[in-house]
Amino acid sequence: MARAESQGGERMSDGELVGSYIVPVHPHTVLAADQNEGWGRLRDAFEEAAQRIKDSDADLLIIYSTTWPSIIGHQIIADPNPEWVMVDNDFHDLGSIPYSFNIDENFAHAWNQANENRGLKSRTVAYHGFPIDVGSVVALKLLNPDNAIPAVIVSSNVYANRAETTVLAKACMDVVKATGRKAVAVTAMSLSNRMFTKPIDPKDDKIHSLKDDEWNRKILEFLGEGRLEDVGQLSRTIHRQIRVNKVVAFKPMWWLSGMNQNRNNLTGEVLAYEAIHGAGGAVVHLDPAASGAGDKEYDEDDVEYFLGERNVLDAQGDETEMVSETVSAKPSNSNGPALWEPTESKDSVNSAAAPKPVGAYPHARRVGDLLYLSGVGPRQPGTNSIPGGPIHDADGKPLEYDIKAQTHAVVQNITRILEEAGGSIDDVLDVTSFLVDMDRDFKGYNEVWADTLGKVGPTRTTLAIRALPTPIAVEMKVIAKAPALE
Amino acid sequence: MGLFMSKGEIVAGCLAPHPPHLVYAENPEQNEPTAEGGWEQLRWGYERLRESLADVEYDAIVLLSPHWQTYIGTHFLGLPKFKSLSVDPVFPNLFRYHYDLDIDVDLARQIHDKAADAGLAVKMMENPDFRVDYGTITTGHMFNPQWDKPLVVLSSNRSRDYYSVEVMQEMMMELGRVTREAILDSGKKVVVIASNSLSHRHFTTESAIPEDMSKEHITSHAMHLWDMRMIEYFRTGQSQRILDEMPEFTEQAIAESDGGGLSWLLSTLDIPNYPGILHGYGTIIGTGNAIVEWPERNHKEGRE
Numbered sequence: 001m002a003r004a005e006s007q008g009g010e011r012m013s014d015g016e017l018v019g020s021y022i023v024p025v026h027p028h029t030v031l032a033a034d035q036n037e038g039w040g041r042l043r044d045a046f047e048e049a050a051q052r053i054k055d056s057d058a059d060l061l062i063i064y065s066t067t068w069p070s071i072i073g074h075q076i077i078a079d080p081n082p083e084w085v086m087v088d089n090d091f092h093d094l095g096s097i098p099y100s101f102n103i104d105e106n107f108a109h110a111w112n113q114a115n116e117n118r119g120l121k122s123r124t125v126a127y128h129g130f131p132i133d134v135g136s137v138v139a140l141k142l143l144n145p146d147n148a149i150p151a152v153i154v155s156s157n158v159y160a161n162r163a164e165t166t167v168l169a170k171a172c173m174d175v176v177k178a179t180g181r182k183a184v185a186v187t188a189m190s191l192s193n194r195m196f197t198k199p200i201d202p203k204d205d206k207i208h209s210l211k212d213d214e215w216n217r218k219i220l221e222f223l224g225e226g227r228l229e230d231v232g233q234l235s236r237t238i239h240r241q242i243r244v245n246k247v248v249a250f251k252p253m254w255w256l257s258g259m260n261q262n263r264n265n266l267t268g269e270v271l272a273y274e275a276i277h278g279a280g281g282a283v284v285h286l287d288p289a290a291s292g293a294g295d296k297e298y299d300e301d302d303v304e305y306f307l308g309e310r311n312v313l314d315a316q317g318d319e320t321e322m323v324s325e326t327v328s329a330k331p332s333n334s335n336g337p338a339l340w341e342p343t344e345s346k347d348s349v350n351s352a353a354a355p356k357p358v359g360a361y362p363h364a365r366r367v368g369d370l371l372y373l374s375g376v377g378p379r380q381p382g383t384n385s386i387p388g389g390p391i392h393d394a395d396g397k398p399l400e401y402d403i404k405a406q407t408h409a410v411v412q413n414i415t416r417i418l419e420e421a422g423g424s425i426d427d428v429l430d431v432t433s434f435l436v437d438m439d440r441d442f443k444g445y446n447e448v449w450a451d452t453l454g455k456v457g458p459t460r461t462t463l464a465i466r467a468l469p470t471p472i473a474v475e476m477k478v479i480a481k482a483p484a485l486e
Numbered sequence: 487m488g489l490f491m492s493k494g495e496i497v498a499g500c501l502a503p504h505p506p507h508l509v510y511a512e513n514p515e516q517n518e519p520t521a522e523g524g525w526e527q528l529r530w531g532y533e534r535l536r537e538s539l540a541d542v543e544y545d546a547i548v549l550l551s552p553h554w555q556t557y558i559g560t561h562f563l564g565l566p567k568f569k570s571l572s573v574d575p576v577f578p579n580l581f582r583y584h585y586d587l588d589i590d591v592d593l594a595r596q597i598h599d600k601a602a603d604a605g606l607a608v609k610m611m612e613n614p615d616f617r618v619d620y621g622t623i624t625t626g627h628m629f630n631p632q633w634d635k636p637l638v639v640l641s642s643n644r645s646r647d648y649y650s651v652e653v654m655q656e657m658m659m660e661l662g663r664v665t666r667e668a669i670l671d672s673g674k675k676v677v678v679i680a681s682n683s684l685s686h687r688h689f690t691t692e693s694a695i696p697e698d699m700s701k702e703h704i705t706s707h708a709m710h711l712w713d714m715r716m717i718e719y720f721r722t723g724q725s726q727r728i729l730d731e732m733p734e735f736t737e738q739a740i741a742e743s744d745g746g747g748l749s750w751l752l753s754t755l756d757i758p759n760y761p762g763i764l765h766g767y768g769t770i771i772g773t774g775n776a777i778v779e780w781p782e783r784n785h786k787e788g789r790e
Contacts, residue, residue: 071576071771072692087616089641090556096615121691127578129571131617155575159690195557197648198607244557244647277558 014180018056021186024281025135031094035202038274045272045283046142058184061151064255065188067135070155073121077153078108086137104150114171119306135188163303169258185259187252191216191280192242208278215242216280226266226291232257267291351420355379363417373478378409390471403441407448422483428458432477438464494670497783499755503775504621504681506574506581518582524697531766531777532628544675546590551681552745553621554641559607561641562594574620590636600664625681642745651733658746662753680747685709685739685774705772712739713774720762720778725752760785
C-alpha cells in the first residue's frame with residue numbers, strides 16, 4: 001500500500017498517519033444543526049468523517065485546536081478522562097455541551113518528551129475541571145461520538161511561528177512511529193473567521209463577504225487537490241487576507257502539513273463547506289495515499305529542530321539552566337572550549353546575533369571593498385547549541401548528528417554576520433569549507449549548499465580536516481563583497 | 487425622572503489587572519495551587535487599593551474583563567449567582583479557583599438595555615452552566631476577597647480585532663457613556679473596574695518556580711517606556727491623552743487595552759481630568775501591570 005512507504009521510499013516503522021481532517025470549531029454543528037441547512041450539511045460531513053475514521057481502524061485521534069491558545073510553549077491534555085459541561089463564550093444561548101473524553105495520557109506524556117527533545121517548550125495538563133476548548137469539544141463529540149478511539153489534544157501557541165509549529169508536528173510523528181499507532185490528525189479551525197457582529201436569523205447565515213468566500217474556495221481547491229504544504233506556506237497570506245486577528249493566527253496548516261511530512265500530493269476531498277455565523281466552516285479529508293499533484297509551489301525550509309527564543313528568563317545568566325556564554329579564562333566544563341568576546345578593532349565587524357568566538361578574533365574584518373570572515377560554524381548565539389547535534393559528547397564519545405542541519409546553521413550564521421556589516425548572503429564571493437568526515441557528510445553538505453550558497457554562486461573549495469575546536473562537523477571561511485560605506 | 491429618587495454614584499474607577507499569578511501568590515483557600523509568595527509589589531498595590539476604599543460605602547462592582555471574549559457584541563452575566571471551578575487554560579498550574587459570586591442582575595440589565603437603545607449589540611448571558619472567566623475571578627478576588635458585593639460583569643467585545651483600535655474605542659466610549667447613565671439612574675453606589683494589563687508581551691517560558699522573582703522583569707525597554715508614559719498620564723489627570731494615544735499604545739505595546747476595558751473605564755468616569763492614584767506597578771511574566779484608582783467620590787463638584 002502506498003502509504004506504508006515514506007516519500008523517499010524508505011520503509012516507515014509501524015506507526016503511521018492514516019488520515020487527516022479539517023473541521024469547524026463553532027458549536028452549531030452539535031447544538032443547532034437543525035436550524036440551518038448548511039449547519040446540517042456540516043453535521044452530515046462530520047458523521048461521514050467519523051465513519052471514515054472508524055473504517056480506517058485508527059487507534060488515536062490527535063486534535064490541534066485553534067480555540068485553545070497557550071503562551072508557555074504548547075500544552076497537551078493528559079487527564080485520562082476529562083469531564084465537564086462546555087458553554088461557548090458567544091453562543092451560550094444555543095445550550096451546553098456535556099463531555100467526557102477518553103484521553104491517551106501515555107501518548108500525551110511521550111509527545112511532551114518528544115517536544116522537549118526537539119527543542120520545544122511543552123507541558124502536559126491533567127487538572128480536574130480544566131476547560132477543554134470549544135473546537136476540541138466539537139471535534140471529539142462528532143468525530144468520536146462513542147469515545148471508542150483514545151485522543152490527545154494540543155494547544156495552539158500564541159507566539160509560535162512556522163518553525164515551532166512544524167517541529168511540534170514532527171515531534172508528534174516521532175511518537176506515532178515509535179509507538180506503532182495508526183493515528184488520525186485533526187485541526188479544529190475556521191477558514192475565514194470573520195463572523196457577523198450582531199445576532200442573525202439562522203436561515204440568513206452566509207459567508208461574511210465575497211472576498212472571504214473566494215479565498216475559502218481557493219484554499220479548498222488546493223486541499224481538494226491534496227496540496228497541503230502549499231496551503232501551509234500560504235498561511236501568512238491567508239491570515240492577512242481573510243482572518244480577523246483573534247488570539248491565534250492561521251497556523252494549523254503548518255501543523256497538519258508537518259504531520260504529513262510536508263507533502264503536497266495527498267488525496268484530498270472537501271466533504272462540506274458552509275457558513276457558521278459568517279465564518280467559513282469546512283470538513284475536509286486528506287488521505288495519505290499519493291495523488292497526481294505533487295510539486296510544491298513554494299519552498300520554505302523543512303525544519304527539524306526548534307532553535308527559537310528560549311531561555312529568555314535566563315538572559316541575565318543562570319548557569320544551571322543554560323550553557324554559559326560568559327567570557328572565561330579557562331575552558332568551561334561544557335562540550336567545547338571557552339568563549340570569547342569578539343575582538344574589536346577599527347575595521348572589525350561583530351554581531352550579537354552570531355555565536356561568540358573560541359579565541360581572540362573578530363567575526364569579520366573589512367579591508368577595502370572586501371569582508372574577510374573568520375571561520376563560521378553552526379553554533380547558535382545565546383545557547384551555544386549545535387543544530388543537528390554535536391558530533392561527540394564531552395568525553396569524546398561519537399554521537400549521531402545531522403550534517404544538513406549543521407550546514408544550514410552555518411549559512412544562517414554567515415548571513416547574520418554579513419547583515420551586521422550592512423550586506424547580505426548575496427555578497428559572498430569565495431568560500432573554503434572544512435568537513436571533519438568527507439565520506440559521511442559531503443553529500444548532505446552539498447545538498448544544502450546547492451539550496452543556499454549554491455544559488456548565490458561563490459567559488460568554493462572543500463577540504464577534509466581531522467577536527468575543529470568545537471564538536472561540529474562543518475565550518476566555512478568566507479570572503480564577501482563589503483557594502484559601500486556611507 | 488422622580489425628583490426624590492436618590493441619584494446613583496460612581497464612587498471610584500479602577501484599573502485592576504488580572505494575571506492569575508496574583509491569586510496564586512496570595513494562597514487563598516479557594517485556589518488549589520500554593521505558592522511561596524511572589525509579585526509583592528502588585529499585591530501590596532491591591533492592599534493599598536482595598537484600604538483606600540475600606541471606609542467607602544458602595545452597592546456593586548461593575549467589571550469588564552478581557553478574558554470573556556465575545557465577537558457578537560457585549561454580553562452581561564445575567565443570572566443572580568455563579569458557582570463553579572475556574573481553571574485558567576493558559577496557567578492551569580497556578581489557577582484553579584472555586585468561586586461563588588453574586589450578580590446584580592438588575593443593574594446588569596439596566597446597562598444592557600441602555601446600550602441596546604444606543605444601538606450597541608448586547609446580550610444577556612443566562613446559561614447556568616457558563617463558567618466565569620479567570621480574569622473576572624482574579625480581579626474580583628484581589629479587589630474584594632470577601633466577595634461580599636454583587637458584580638456586574640461585561641464581556642470584552644473584540645471589535646478591535648474586527649475593525650481597528652479607533653473603532654473599538656468609539657464603541658467602548660459609547661458603552662461607557664451608557665454605563666455611567668445607567669449607574670446614575672439606578673440610585674446605586676458603584677465601583678467600576680477595567681481588568682487589564684498595560685503592555686502585554688509575555689515571556690514564552692516559565693521558571694521552574696513560577697514565583698521566582700529573580701526572573702521577573704519587563705520584556706523590553708520599549709514596553710517599559712510605554713507603561714511609564716501611560717502611568718504619567720494616569721497620575722496627572724490626562725485621560726484625554728490616553729484616549730488620543732490609545733491606537734499607538736495598543737499596537738506598539740501589544741497592550742491589553744485592546745479588549746476595550748481602559749477606554750470604557752475612562753468614558754464611564756466621564757474622562758477624568760483629576761489625578762489617578764497609582765497604588766502599584768509591577769511585571770508579571772513580562773507584562774506591565776498598574777493598579778490605579780480614580781477617586782470619583784472626591785471629584786463630584788462640577789462634573790454632573
